[in-house]
Amino acid sequence: MSIRDSRTEAGEGTSRAATIVERRAALGNRPYAPALPPLAVRLAAPRGFCAGVERAVRIVEAALLRFGRPVYVRHQIVHNDTVVAELEAKGAIFVEDLAEVPEGARLVFSAHGVAKAVTAAAARRGLAVLDATCPLVGKVHREAERHAAAGRHVLMVGHAGHPEVAGTIGQLPEGAITLVETLAGAEAVLPPPGPLAFVTQTTLSVEDTAEIVAALRRRFPGIVGPKREDICYATANRQAAVRAIAAGADLVVVLGGAHSSNTRRLCEVAKRAGAGRVRLLARPEDLAWEELRGVEVLGVTASASAPEALVEGLLRRLAGRFALAVEERRTAVEDVVFRLPPPLG
Numbered sequence: 001m002s003i004r005d006s007r008t009e010a011g012e013g014t015s016r017a018a019t020i021v022e023r024r025a026a027l028g029n030r031p032y033a034p035a036l037p038p039l040a041v042r043l044a045a046p047r048g049f050c051a052g053v054e055r056a057v058r059i060v061e062a063a064l065l066r067f068g069r070p071v072y073v074r075h076q077i078v079h080n081d082t083v084v085a086e087l088e089a090k091g092a093i094f095v096e097d098l099a100e101v102p103e104g105a106r107l108v109f110s111a112h113g114v115a116k117a118v119t120a121a122a123a124r125r126g127l128a129v130l131d132a133t134c135p136l137v138g139k140v141h142r143e144a145e146r147h148a149a150a151g152r153h154v155l156m157v158g159h160a161g162h163p164e165v166a167g168t169i170g171q172l173p174e175g176a177i178t179l180v181e182t183l184a185g186a187e188a189v190l191p192p193p194g195p196l197a198f199v200t201q202t203t204l205s206v207e208d209t210a211e212i213v214a215a216l217r218r219r220f221p222g223i224v225g226p227k228r229e230d231i232c233y234a235t236a237n238r239q240a241a242v243r244a245i246a247a248g249a250d251l252v253v254v255l256g257g258a259h260s261s262n263t264r265r266l267c268e269v270a271k272r273a274g275a276g277r278v279r280l281l282a283r284p285e286d287l288a289w290e291e292l293r294g295v296e297v298l299g300v301t302a303s304a305s306a307p308e309a310l311v312e313g314l315l316r317r318l319a320g321r322f323a324l325a326v327e328e329r330r331t332a333v334e335d336v337v338f339r340l341p342p343p344l345g
């Protein structure tokens with residue numbers, strides 16, 4: 001549903017209410033039914049799928065079309081249960097351990113990327129691998145490798161346990177890379193003596209990461225790294241967009257998966273930017289009507305792994321209850337498209 005459609009639905013809601021009023025008037029001089037209460041909705045733009053997620057989902061769909069069922073996928077292809085459920089319905093089987101994949105089967109690596117050890121294990125099992133690692137994550141892998149080849153110890157700014165971080169750390173031999181998670185970590189880290197470099201996870205908070213990197217540069221003036229961290233365009237754009245709708249919003253809804261790093265960062269950014277309340281919402285139907293009590297201005301965004309259908313579903317639900325005035329606030333235009341890998345591209 002487009003924004004215009006949502007307005008139409010709101011209009012339909014209003015005309016339903018008008019019909020009730022006319023019927024009541026025809027029955028006698030009874031009280032008028034109230035019109036739908038107004039709700040101003042600010043839509044962040046850009047929002048939703050990024051080029052890396054689009055590509056990863058298309059890789060699984062194209063593999064299913066070309067090679068038939070089943071296609072195995074290591075880890076959630078992207079951190080969104082709706083996307084995963086739709087691909088499962090089409091014949092994808094999601095696994096965490098390569099031992100669950102029959103020898104010789106077709107396997108897709110998720111957009112988060114994998115450690116070299118995983119690639120090697122897949123080769124040992126004779127699996128036909130399609131790599132859906134986002135090219136921007138792959139770029140960080142190559143940066144890390146380049147630094148290690150130049151004799152630099154690498155500090156990785158990121159969150160422990162996230163598959164992207166495990167994949168990047170796993171590009172280098174043990175001991176060649178150290179994880180830094182927080183500003184306190186940056187102040188305390190004691191890398192081995194010698195040249196240093198840093199890389200970052202792609203889906204971090206722009207503000208937090210700038211502080212961490214500033215601390216690393218202050219403590220280790222010779223440290224080598226990217227000019228503006230490795231945070232990807234999609235993460236940075238979605239954070240800027242949610243910042244633009246958050247101030248003055250009574251509630252900001254962030255559609256996305258609870259395990260998704262970029263979803264959680266959008267919640268933090270919205271809160272910091274002045275949203276009254278912030279709600280991470282996996283599915284539109286999870287929003288209880290009581291949560292909208294007293295809300296006059298609602299901000300809506302979706303993380304890089306959340307399909308636009310979730311935003312449309314939320315607007316449809318809201319239009320049944322409120323007279324919506326939807327305003328999209330665009331802070332950037334995106335035209336990034338990544339090609340599919342061979343043999344699909």
Ligand code: SF4
Pocket residue numbers: 050051052053111134135136137202203232233234235262304
């Ligand atoms: S969020 Fe950024 S790094 Fe992650 S898949 Fe999307 S474009 Fe790639």
